[in-house]
Amino acid sequence: MRVSKQVKEQRHQLIIDQTAEQIRANGIDQTSVGSVMKAANLTHGGFYRHFESKEELVDTALERAFSQLLSPYIGDDPNQPDNFALDEFINSYLSDTHIEQPEKGCPLTSVGQETSRPSQTHQQQMTNGIDRLLEQITSSLNQPTTTNHTDEDAALAMLSSMVGAVVLARLFDDPDRRESTINATKNLIQDHLHNGGNQT
Numbered sequence: 001m002r003v004s005k006q007v008k009e010q011r012h013q014l015i016i017d018q019t020a021e022q023i024r025a026n027g028i029d030q031t032s033v034g035s036v037m038k039a040a041n042l043t044h045g046g047f048y049r050h051f052e053s054k055e056e057l058v059d060t061a062l063e064r065a066f067s068q069l070l071s072p073y074i075g076d077d078p079n080q081p082d083n084f085a086l087d088e089f090i091n092s093y094l095s096d097t098h099i100e101q102p103e104k105g106c107p108l109t110s111v112g113q114e115t116s117r118p119s120q121t122h123q124q125q126m127t128n129g130i131d132r133l134l135e136q137i138t139s140s141l142n143q144p145t146t147t148n149h150t151d152e153d154a155a156l157a158m159l160s161s162m163v164g165a166v167v168l169a170r171l172f173d174d175p176d177r178r179e180s181t182i183n184a185t186k187n188l189i190q191d192h193l194h195n196g197g198n199q200t
Contacts, residue, residue, distance in 0.1 A: 008049075008050075011040065011042060011046075011050070012050050014040045014042075015036060015037070015040050015042070015047070015050055015051075015057070016057070016060055016061050016064050017064065018036045018039045018040045019031065019036050019057055019058065019060075019061035019064075020061040020062070020064045020065040020068065021103045021104070022035060022036060022039065022103070023058060023061060023062070023065075023107075023110075023111055024065060024102050024103045024104070024105065024107060024110040024111065025102060025103035025110075027110075027111060027114055028058055028111055028114055028115070028122065029114065031058075032054075033047050033054055033057070036057075055121050055122075058122055058125075059122060059125045062107055062111075062122060062125045062126065062129060063125060063128070063129070065106075065107045065129075066106075066107060066128075066129035066132055066133070068104075069105070069106050069107075069133075070089075070132060070133070070136060072088075072092075073085040073086075073088055073089040073092075073136075074136065082140070083139065084136045084137070084139055084140045086136075086137060086140035086141075086193070087190075087193075089136075089137075090162070090186065090189060090190070091186070093105075093106065093162050093166070094162060094165060094166070094182045094183075094185055094186040094189075095182070096178075096179075096182075098166060099166060099169050099170055099178060099182065102170070105166070106163070106166070107126065107129060108126070108129070108130065108133075108163045109163055109166040109167050109170070111126075112126065112163070112167075130159070133159055134152070134155045134156060134159060137155040137158060137159060138151045138152055138154075138155040141154050141155060141193075154192070158189055158192075161185050161188070161189060162185065162189070164185075165181055165182055165184075165185035166182075168181050169181040169182050
């Protein structure tokens, strides 16, 4: 039975969303075309009407995952200096919810290590995602003229700290150590943003 273009597009988007969730939850290698299509309530054979290969699907899903991560904090007017809600983004990124729900979080903390392998083909898509994150963070910064660091330097250090904190926190089975890891990182970043890194 033939389906309308609208239904086909809805199914296409559903496949992408399911893949974005599964690769963050289980990893790229452990996510199969069959598991994605089953989760989308579609037949395995219908996959190739949407994508030529799993690699193409994963690249598309990684792009979607970064968009899902960023979109709640980007305003409607890119020309506005406060178009990106940086404080809200930091609080969400460094949160118990992000720690406990990797399938809905940042791809860097869930599949970053996997995509760094020489055999992987998705490094460029991950690099694109990193650049998108850095662009939004940088756009919200305004380093004091007295510092030797550029906004780009600060954004890179900030993102590196946040990614590392989430990865480290997930390794602890002690909730207190998880919380202390997240809070320490969050407090240092917020101190830098609002006090120039100077303790009062």
